[in-house]
Amino acid sequence: MKQARQNSKSAPYFNPDLPIGERVKDLVSRMTLEEKIGQTLYAAEAVQRLGISEYNWWGECLHGAARAGIATVFPQSIGMAASFDTPLMKGIAAAIGDEVRAKHHEFVRQGDYGIFKGLTMWSPNVNIFRDPRWGRGQETYGEDPYLSGRMGVAFVQGLQGEDPRYLEVAATPKHYAVHSGPEALRHHFDAYASQKDLRETYLPAFRDCVIEGRAASVMGAYNRTNGEPCCASPTLLQKILREEWGFDGYVVSDCGAIWDIFAHHTVASSPEKAAAMAVNAGCDLNCGRTYSALVEAVKQDLIEEDTIDRAVERLMTARMQLGMFDPPERVPYARIPFEVNDCEEHRTLALQMARESMVLLKNEGGLLPLSKQTKCIAVVGPNADDRSMLLGNYNGFPSQYTTLLEGIRQSVSEKTKVLYARGCNWISDENTRWGIKAEAGIAEARSAAQRAEVVVLCLGLTADLEGEEGSARQAEWQGDRLNIGLPEIQQRLLEAVVAQGKPVVLVLCSGSPLSVPWAEDHVGAILEAWYPGQDGGKAVAEVLFGDYSPAGRLPVTVVRSLDQLPPFTDYDMRGRTYRYMEEQPLYPFGFGLSYASFEYSSLELDSSLLETGEALRISVAVKNAGKQQAEEVVQLYLSDLEASVRVPRRQLAGMRRIRLKAGEKQTVSLELSARQMALIDERGKRILEPGAFRVYVGGQQPDQRSAALTGKQVLSAEFSVSGSPLELDY
Numbered sequence: 001m002k003q004a005r006q007n008s009k010s011a012p013y014f015n016p017d018l019p020i021g022e023r024v025k026d027l028v029s030r031m032t033l034e035e036k037i038g039q040t041l042y043a044a045e046a047v048q049r050l051g052i053s054e055y056n057w058w059g060e061c062l063h064g065a066a067r068a069g070i071a072t073v074f075p076q077s078i079g080m081a082a083s084f085d086t087p088l089m090k091g092i093a094a095a096i097g098d099e100v101r102a103k104h105h106e107f108v109r110q111g112d113y114g115i116f117k118g119l120t121m122w123s124p125n126v127n128i129f130r131d132p133r134w135g136r137g138q139e140t141y142g143e144d145p146y147l148s149g150r151m152g153v154a155f156v157q158g159l160q161g162e163d164p165r166y167l168e169v170a171a172t173p174k175h176y177a178v179h180s181g182p183e184a185l186r187h188h189f190d191a192y193a194s195q196k197d198l199r200e201t202y203l204p205a206f207r208d209c210v211i212e213g214r215a216a217s218v219m220g221a222y223n224r225t226n227g228e229p230c231c232a233s234p235t236l237l238q239k240i241l242r243e244e245w246g247f248d249g250y251v252v253s254d255c256g257a258i259w260d261i262f263a264h265h266t267v268a269s270s271p272e273k274a275a276a277m278a279v280n281a282g283c284d285l286n287c288g289r290t291y292s293a294l295v296e297a298v299k300q301d302l303i304e305e306d307t308i309d310r311a312v313e314r315l316m317t318a319r320m321q322l323g324m325f326d327p328p329e330r331v332p333y334a335r336i337p338f339e340v341n342d343c344e345e346h347r348t349l350a351l352q353m354a355r356e357s358m359v360l361l362k363n364e365g366g367l368l369p370l371s372k373q374t375k376c377i378a379v380v381g382p383n384a385d386d387r388s389m390l391l392g393n394y395n396g397f398p399s400q401y402t403t404l405l406e407g408i409r410q411s412v413s414e415k416t417k418v419l420y421a422r423g424c425n426w427i428s429d430e431n432t433r434w435g436i437k438a439e440a441g442i443a444e445a446r447s448a449a450q451r452a453e454v455v456v457l458c459l460g461l462t463a464d465l466e467g468e469e470g471s472a473r474q475a476e477w478q479g480d481r482l483n484i485g486l487p488e489i490q491q492r493l494l495e496a497v498v499a500q501g502k503p504v505v506l507v508l509c510s511g512s513p514l515s516v517p518w519a520e521d522h523v524g525a526i527l528e529a530w531y532p533g534q535d536g537g538k539a540v541a542e543v544l545f546g547d548y549s550p551a552g553r554l555p556v557t558v559v560r561s562l563d564q565l566p567p568f569t570d571y572d573m574r575g576r577t578y579r580y581m582e583e584q585p586l587y588p589f590g591f592g593l594s595y596a597s598f599e600y601s602s603l604e605l606d607s608s609l610l611e612t613g614e615a616l617r618i619s620v621a622v623k624n625a626g627k628q629q630a631e632e633v634v635q636l637y638l639s640d641l642e643a644s645v646r647v648p649r650r651q652l653a654g655m656r657r658i659r660l661k662a663g664e665k666q667t668v669s670l671e672l673s674a675r676q677m678a679l680i681d682e683r684g685k686r687i688l689e690p691g692a693f694r695v696y697v698g699g700q701q702p703d704q705r706s707a708a709l710t711g712k713q714v715l716s717a718e719f720s721v722s723g724s725p726l727e728l729d730y
Helices: 002-008 020-029 033-039 077-081 086-109 135-139 145-160 195-202 204-212 234-244 257-263 271-281 290-299 305-321 344-357 387-391 404-411 440-451 488-498 517-522 536-544 704-710
Strands: 217-219 250-252 359-363 376-380 417-421 454-460 504-509 525-528 598-605 609-611 616-624 630-640 651-660 665-672 686-688 691-698 715-722 726-728
Touching: 020 305, 033 290, 033 305, 077 135, 077 145, 077 344, 086 145, 086 344, 145 204, 145 651, 195 204, 234 271, 250 305, 257 271, 257 290, 271 290, 271 305, 290 305, 344 536, 376 404, 376 440, 404 417, 404 454, 404 536, 417 440, 440 488, 454 488, 488 504, 488 517, 504 536, 525 536, 598 691, 598 715, 616 630, 616 651, 616 691, 630 665, 651 665
Parallel strands: 217 250, 376 417, 376 454, 454 504, 504 525, 609 715
Antiparallel strands: 359 525, 598 616, 616 665, 630 651, 630 691, 686 726, 691 715
């Protein structure tokens, strides 16, 4: 390979001083049809005569460099979304980019070009988490298009870096589009979405990542959307992605999705036709082997070689933007040392994000924070001392962990006795061979609770119980959940511990909403900790003992029961998420308690009457009226009071996470764009109508349930837009 590179080094495509477009054209013109098709497969073979190294395009870094050995493991995506902290998210993505780069170059030095070791990362997942049953919701940023878009843009920008010439890592927002379960049907299902729902809910986060984030690639979904396979959809890939949004990167299929077009969707009658359909529509890279059929597809006149050239040019453009054809000394990211991987600075970032992800759902009578001088604490439950739970799915492996039990033991005084009882497994652990009943461990848990002053009960899920089809080995339905409450055996453990009459703090670890109405009625405090990453136990302990005041907010609605939800297979947004749900949930989107009390005042709009097209600037004063430093998530919601079509009851339109010392006051400014004021009509058009609007600003949603849980209302003000209706670009 080295000799081949030397023989071709004088070729224009190896000249880093030429424009990339010119270099790519030169390179592709030198390749045979078979060589070009080989580059459209995710495991691209080397072309030795041209000095092209083999390359595996499949990489993952959802919340850390994944599946490639030791790496810093940050909280799962859904937990990071709960932080509502886009600057921190961007910093974490930059750290992940550094680790991906450092690991990649070390692997290359060792001659390892294997899977998960490249620079093209298939992250973030910006699908809308529209239904809590979906096992992959943990990978997303929740149910709200605005929050998903803000977190997605921050992730893409942080990952790809800020060099004007080179990408640090290529980000890939996925799965485009209208993809959110059921996992068991994903290879066959046609997700029908109205033009209104498509433009209002399912596409905005992708648009943000492409237009604002400048994502280098996009991954198509398994399913069909409105009849068209997503990885061969002229509507999604050409009309919307490239023509409307101006996307100039490459599109990759989900793994096996091109084969699905033929074998499961039966839209094409052969692999050759499926491959041709996908490339003709604009899917450039195949995670799978179906594009091998393109050789025969050309012979059958199903696709022109020029169209294949277009796909290969996009792929080679990405490789050149990553510096793969340039001398390493010309690529700043190639100089990142291997030692940056799993470094102390990144561990500190992981801990900070874990802190910020914690959502305090209940704190009756000020049970929390606990005293570090408590004489005896019982720590109970299957998630108390389990390392795998910390990691979620699509994870790397940290060099050090802190479980919840370890975090508690490290935080209390030397005189505090910490008792531990697992109590039960995550699901029924009956063993008929040995006559062991599922309740066997509950007796030990009762004994521990009886001897303690307070019980920290650590329950919930793991990535074995929810996740992707085939990966969540103990899930109820191929990765998805049929029951959104605690598993039955854990509910029995919960009730048995509470029956001992001691104060109970329930710590929930999960990647999706857990409906726990019994716990809400019977437990003193509830903390949602998600899958909190490598030092999650330390972050949980800091909240439990008051070293850190929680400020996370729910990125999802926690419904009371499945009776409040439409069918899982229905992609219509009516009745779904806080934007369209009429019934009162258990816990609302945007909700979370604090150890401090924040007072809002002086809500001001820079104008109460706007012309169509003008932006609105909003300011509000926020004071920490508590006794300790704490953080607050300032949230801005918008309601259209005179819309001509069905619109969300309200929708998040701005947010800012701030930190205030006790007694400190700060003025927060937010801006509402004309685009945000516009509605999506039934045709899918974005129209800014004249009329009345209301903005709400506070630490929560302006709904009855939030007010009931916190005893606080949010500030609101009305403004009007005058003039003629204005149609805006998508």
